[in-house]
Amino acid sequence: MKLLLLCLGLTLVCAHPEENHDVMTSNYDMSKISGEWYTILLASDVKEKVEEEGSFRMFVESIQALGNSSLLIKCHKRVNEECAERTFVCDETEEKGVYGVAYDGYNRLQITEAAYNDYVILYVLNFNNEKKSQVLGLQARTPDVSPQLKKRFEELCQNHGIPKENVLDVNSADPCSQARGSYGDLASSAE
Numbered sequence: 001m002k003l004l005l006l007c008l009g010l011t012l013v014c015a016h017p018e019e020n021h022d023v024m025t026s027n028y029d030m031s032k033i034s035g036e037w038y039t040i041l042l043a044s045d046v047k048e049k050v051e052e053e054g055s056f057r058m059f060v061e062s063i064q065a066l067g068n069s070s071l072l073i074k075c076h077k078r079v080n081e082e083c084a085e086r087t088f089v090c091d092e093t094e095e096k097g098v099y100g101v102a103y104d105g106y107n108r109l110q111i112t113e114a115a116y117n118d119y120v121i122l123y124v125l126n127f128n129n130e131k132k133s134q135v136l137g138l139q140a141r142t143p144d145v146s147p148q149l150k151k152r153f154e155e156l157c158q159n160h161g162i163p164k165e166n167v168l169d170v171n172s173a174d175p176c177s178q179a180r181g182s183y184g185d186l187a188s189s190a191e
């Protein structure tokens, strides 16, 4: 009987690994954002930005919080039918938790929501000439995420005025998933 109760108790404790108690919406500990990620969903109010040839059709591989409060974001994207690695150093702006980086114009990048062991949602404001656009990305620790999390992301996009039809499921269409981490990776050439 005791054993049965113990089993039941453990089941209850473990049955909801994705429950929302770990979700952060401010005061992020950037060291806990560090590590490997998979880009699952991308969305933009300018849909071309995240469509196949778009500048933000970009797959995050890892994020690293540097000691000087900058972020190192390693990504890959398809360029001319080939997989190319792109590494960005995003320096923290005068605003805490907001990072600036030049790419396709200039970008202000921040986190809008995170569960460190599960997912992180990045929000990018892109300024290109006079045009301003928004890009949101759902990054997860593993390539598989729950339908609930995808829903949550769509909700957040809607809050930013981005309709559901502008949310693209890109993970299954990652052209470089086979080659992940194995092309032109300077950091791993030390062996």
Ligand SMILES: *[C@@H]1O[C@H](CO)[C@@H](O)[C@H](O)[C@H]1NC(C)=O
Binding pocket: 066, 068, 070, 089, 091, 092
């Ligand atoms: C932080 O360090 C990285 C890597 O050395 C460098 O590229 C970046 O410019 C530095 N950031 C600041 C704000 O100095």
